[in-house]
Amino acid sequence: MSTPQSPTLDGGTGRMSGRAWAVLFVLCGAIFLEGIDVAMLNVALPSIRSDLGMTTGAVSWVMSAYVLGYGGFMLLGGRTADLLGRRRMFLFWLVVFLVFSGLGGVASEGWVLIVARFVTGVAAAFMAPAGLAIITTGFAEGRQRNKALLVYAGTAAAGFSLGLVVGGLLTAINWRWVFFAPVIMASVILLAALFLIPAESRPARSSQGFDLAGAASVTGAMLLLVFAVVSLEDPGAGWGRAAAALAGGLALLAAFVAIERRSAAPLVRLGMLRSGPLVRANLGAMLFAGSFFGFQFIAVFYLQELRGWSSLETSLALLAVGVDAVLAPTVTPRLVSRFGNVRVIFGGMLLATAAYALFLPMGLDWTYAAMFPTMIMLGLAFALAYGPLTIAATDGVAEEEQGLAGGLLYTSFQFGSALGLSAVTAVNAAASGAGGSPEAGLDGFRAALIVPLVAVVLGAAVTASGLGRRRTTAAGTPREALEVAEASR
Numbered sequence: 001m002s003t004p005q006s007p008t009l010d011g012g013t014g015r016m017s018g019r020a021w022a023v024l025f026v027l028c029g030a031i032f033l034e035g036i037d038v039a040m041l042n043v044a045l046p047s048i049r050s051d052l053g054m055t056t057g058a059v060s061w062v063m064s065a066y067v068l069g070y071g072g073f074m075l076l077g078g079r080t081a082d083l084l085g086r087r088r089m090f091l092f093w094l095v096v097f098l099v100f101s102g103l104g105g106v107a108s109e110g111w112v113l114i115v116a117r118f119v120t121g122v123a124a125a126f127m128a129p130a131g132l133a134i135i136t137t138g139f140a141e142g143r144q145r146n147k148a149l150l151v152y153a154g155t156a157a158a159g160f161s162l163g164l165v166v167g168g169l170l171t172a173i174n175w176r177w178v179f180f181a182p183v184i185m186a187s188v189i190l191l192a193a194l195f196l197i198p199a200e201s202r203p204a205r206s207s208q209g210f211d212l213a214g215a216a217s218v219t220g221a222m223l224l225l226v227f228a229v230v231s232l233e234d235p236g237a238g239w240g241r242a243a244a245a246l247a248g249g250l251a252l253l254a255a256f257v258a259i260e261r262r263s264a265a266p267l268v269r270l271g272m273l274r275s276g277p278l279v280r281a282n283l284g285a286m287l288f289a290g291s292f293f294g295f296q297f298i299a300v301f302y303l304q305e306l307r308g309w310s311s312l313e314t315s316l317a318l319l320a321v322g323v324d325a326v327l328a329p330t331v332t333p334r335l336v337s338r339f340g341n342v343r344v345i346f347g348g349m350l351l352a353t354a355a356y357a358l359f360l361p362m363g364l365d366w367t368y369a370a371m372f373p374t375m376i377m378l379g380l381a382f383a384l385a386y387g388p389l390t391i392a393a394t395d396g397v398a399e400e401e402q403g404l405a406g407g408l409l410y411t412s413f414q415f416g417s418a419l420g421l422s423a424v425t426a427v428n429a430a431a432s433g434a435g436g437s438p439e440a441g442l443d444g445f446r447a448a449l450i451v452p453l454v455a456v457v458l459g460a461a462v463t464a465s466g467l468g469r470r471r472t473t474a475a476g477t478p479r480e481a482l483e484v485a486e487a488s489r
Contacts, residue, residue, distance in 0.1 A: 020139075020148075022192075022196050023134070023138070023196050023197055023198070024135065024151060024152070026192045026193050026196050027131045027132075027134060027135060027152065027197075028155035028156075029155075029188075029189045029192070030128075030189055030193075031128065031131060031152060031155055031156040031159065032156065032159040033097075033185050033186060034124050034127070034128060034156070034159065035155075035156050035157070035158070035160045035163060036159040036160075036166060036185075037101070037120075037159075037163070038066065038163065039159065039160050039161070039162075039163025039166075040163045040164075040167030040171075040178045040181070040182075041062065041063065041066075041117075041178055042063065042164070042167065042300070043163075043164055043167035043168050043171055043178075043311045043314075043315060044170070044175040044178045045059055045062065045063070047171050047175040048062060048113070048175050052107075052108070052110050052113070053110075054110040058110055058114075059110070061114050062113055062114055062117050063117075064230045065114045065115070065118040065121065066117040066118065066120060066124075067121065067230060067414065067417070067418045068121065068223060068226050068227060068230065069117075069118040069119065069120070069121025069122040069123075069125060070122070070124050070125045071125075071223075071225075071226040071411060071414040071415050071418060072122075072125070072219055072222045072223035072226055073122045073125035073219055074222070074407050074411040074414060075219070075222060075268065075407045075411055076125075076126075076218065076219050077126035077128070077129050077130070077403075077407055078129035078130075078133070078403045078404045078405070078406050078408065078410070078411075079215075079267050079404045080403070081129055081130035081403035081406075081407075082133065082400055082401060082402065082403035082404055085200055086130045086131075086133045086134045086137070086200065086403060087130075087134065087197050087198075087199060087200055089126055089127070089130040090127055090130040090131050090134065090193065091194065091197075092126075093123045093124075093126040093130070094123075094186060094189065094190050094193065095190065096119065096122075096123040097124060097182075097186055098183055098186035098187060098190065100116045100117075101116075101120055101179050101180075101182045101186065102179065102180070102183045103116040104116040105176045105177075105178075105180045105183065106176070125407075125410070129404075129406035129407040129409075129410055130406075132403075132406035132409075132410075133402040133405075133406050135148050135149060136149070136397075136402045136405070137399050137402050141395065141396070143333075143337060145391075146333060146337075146391050147329070149391050150328050150332050150333050150336070150387035150388075150391075151328070151329040153328055153387035153390050154324060154325050154328025154332075154383070154386075154387060157322070157325060157328065157383075157386055158322055158324070161318065161319060161321050161322030161379075162322060162325075164314070164315040164318050164319070165312070165315040165316060165319055167315065168310075168311040169312065171311060172311075211259070211263050211266055211267040213259050214256060214259045214260055214263055214266060214267035214268070215267050217253075217255045217256035217259055218252075218253070218256045218267065218268065220249075220252045221249045221250075221252035221253040221255075222249070222411065222415075224246070224248045224249030225245070225246065225249035225250075225253070225415070226414075226415065226418055227245045228241075228242045228243075228245035229242075229415070229419050229422045230418060230422060232422040232423065256268075257270065269401065269404075272397070272404070272405070275396075277392055277395065278392075278393060278397070278405070278408075280392070280462055280463065280465065280466050281392035281409070282408055282412040283412070283459075284349070284389055284392075284459050284462050284463050285389045285393065285412040285416065286412040286413070286415055286419070287416060287455045287456065287459030287462065288349065288385050288386075288389065288416070288456060289413045289414075289417045289420065290416035290417060290419050290420030290423070290451075290455045291352060291356070291452035291453070291455040291456040292352070292382070292417075292420070292452070293416075293417040293420045294423060294424040294448070294452040294455065295356060295424075295452040297420075297421055297424050297425065297448075298445050298448050299314075299317075299318065300314055300318075301428075303317060305441065306441050306445070307364075317368060317371065317375070318375065320372060320375035320376045321375055321376075321379045321382065323376060323379035323380065323383070324379045324380070324382040324383035327380065327383035328382075328383045331383065332344065332383055332384060332388065335384070336387075336391070341388040341389075341391050341392045341395075342392070342463060342466045343467065344384050344385075344388045345384065345385050345388045345389055345392065345463050346464055346467060347384050348380075348382070348384030348385030348386075348388075349460035349463055350460060351377050351378075351380050351381035352378060352385070352456045353453065353456050353460060355375075355377035355378045356374070356449060356452050356453040356456065357453060358373055358377070359374045359449060360446060362442070362445065363442070364438055364439075364442060390409065393405060393408065393409040393412075394409070416455075420451065420455060423451045424452065425448075427444075427447055427448045427451055428444040428445060428447065428448040429444070430447075431443055431444040431446075431448065432444030
């Protein structure tokens with residue numbers, strides 16, 4: 001099965017036409033929708049638990065089910081976009097996302113809501129890499145693609161930041177609006193996408209067929225590995241379950257590698273993983289996402305449980321992180337053009353390290369002025385790291401594998417965020433003890449904060465390993481991408 005050829009959005013001129021900007025905004029709307037959907041739900045969980053009569057453990061699966069679907073099907077989603085058509089996959093799964101978001105809004109039983117969130121996560125797993133691949137195949141590699149990707153990444157980050165505030169406002173009305181609002185947004189995006197995203201040539205059928213064995217094994221492996229990570233959030237009952245899921249996931253992953261080596265039409269060409277820049281970008285993305293979402297968990301519960309802040313006050317406190325939505329499309333492209341992706345990413349990792357370190361002395365009577373430096377520095381770190389990581393993970397990758405490259409990147413982000421959340425939850429529970437006093441709670445949060453700090457330090461070390469190899473062309477694209485091209489042969 002050959003890859004459908006995507007029309008060039010810039011018309012081959014290297015300039016951003018009005019049509020190209022319109023398509024980019026539609027795709028940005030979709031990734032913003034995905035980010036705001038997750039962030040809004042995070043704020044609404046206490047209200048959902050109370051209204052539906054769910055236990056704390058059960059309501060945590062409203063979030064975990066989404067992560068499971070997203071992380072489990074991401075690699076399959078990325079490769080399917082390459083094989084069956086990026087526009088086709090983007091539109092179809094956007095409809096699925098819309099329908100099951102609506103189902104979540106009308107759910108009267110907890111299990112219905114959990115199932116709806118799982119399918120919504122699966123839809124996002126197919127939709128997100130397809131949208132990213134439309135950008136990376138629609139703009140020629142270089143400054144225009146970098147600019148488009150940085151705008152795209154900045155919009156995604158804004159969704160995470162603004163979703164906290166919007167979620168607080170909507171939950172104050174009724175938590176069901178946290179699900180209905182994405183339905184309205186998805187409907188508008190779908191209508192715009194139908195008219196604006198250009199059609200691509202239909203893929204020709206191949207006698208080699210589709211790698212069903214590879215698809216089944218890698219999807220099963222990712223589902224079990226993510227489930228193992230999520231199970232760590234319940235350290236009392238989750239260790240045995242996590243160990244069994246981890247063993248099963250690793251066994252399926254080994255089977256997947258064996259299948260791909262023998263397959264005439266592999267789902268994932270293993271040669272891609274010989275690229276140093278691509279591996280560094282994905283490891284960096286996993287560690288950076290794990291640190292950020294782990295910190296967000298600590299900050300939210302510290303402010304609400306220990307300080308007694310409302311969900312809206314907490315959302316506003318974290319709003320400073322959203323500065324990246326302004327900086328990512330404006331300042332970051334200039335920095336990437338001048339210094340290259342690796343150095344800019346490394347700067348973001350260092351800023352995040354300093355931000356988490358500044359939060360370590362948190363106390364029971366801290367003022368917001370003491371917290372603000374961490375919030376603003378995290379926003380700067382996100383602006384420097386998130387977009388350039390997206391560029392680095394797709395630079396030099398052949399057009400027919402851009403969806404797969406996007407799937408690998410989003411798998412890294414999602415797996416990293418799940419690992420970060422689960423690790424800080426487990427450490428916090430172990431360090432807090434059973435006392436339940438504010439002092440014990442504070443000790444737990446301080447201990448848990450070590451997790452994101454260590455993760456981002458490791459991310460900086462991984463990124464630093466590529467610093468000596470950065471050389472830029474006149475177009476501002478790192479020559480290290482040539483390593484990816486060599487690996488594709």
